[in-house]
Amino acid sequence: MVLSSQEKEILEGFMQEAEGLDSPVLFLLHKIQKKWGQISWDSATFISKDLNIPMTQIYSAATFYEEFTIKPMGKNIIRICRGVVCHSKDSWKILDAVKEHLGIDEGETTDDGSFTLLDSSCIGQCDGAPAMMVNDSVYRDIDPAQVMKILDDLKNGGG
Ligand code: FES
Missing domain, CATH: 3.40.30.10 (Glutaredoxin)
Known part of the structure; x- marks a missing residue:
């Protein structure tokens, strides 16, 4: 999956909300999980690049906490x-x-x-x-x- 321009826009909005936070990764993962029901690879890559945080760190958080899932979820x-x-x-x-x-x-x-x-x-x-x-x-x-x-x-x- 590649992010659509609308999805990028939503993610950019989340990034703006996360500015100045001590733990932007968890904040962003919560926002993404709530919006799309999963943490997709593309969303994780987007925040990794934008925050200049290694992808391994983003994915560790996404797979460690039980409130996040990397699998597509039901409605x-x-x-x-x-x-x-x-x-x-x-x-x-x-x-x-x-x-x-x-x-x-x-x-x-x-x-x-x-x-x-x-x-x-x-x-x-x-x-x-x-x-x-x-x-x-x-x-x-x-x-x-x-x-x-x-x-x-x-x-x-x-x-
Ligand atoms: S045991 Fe507390 S709500 Fe079920």
Whole structure:
């Protein structure tokens, strides 16, 4: 993939926002991840050149932190909490149901690009366990039937 002029423009905007920051790389990786759902090689190369930071350093950060991915992600990112409290409230049953429903394992994306299922540690919603996040939305006290409905609504353009 080669960056389009529009993508370059967006990246240049991110670079301007990052000016003067102590850790511009992490800031930029967050912006890129949020915008495109992945850290592409081309985006990483762009910031490497612009900041004059070795590509190895950019890619180390992109692969070290779990919130970044170098693989293309689905339109909707599902994180079902695997923390201790959620696990004790059967979050694993929800996870199994989602895997079966979507036909994917954790870390995988559906063939149609609608969903990526990620492994997740505690998402800070223990008093609403079991909990999950889909994109930026938090769902608490969930059960498998509710989750299937949420996913189907998202797939059909609702949610
Ligand atoms: S353990 Fe699941 S939200 Fe904390």
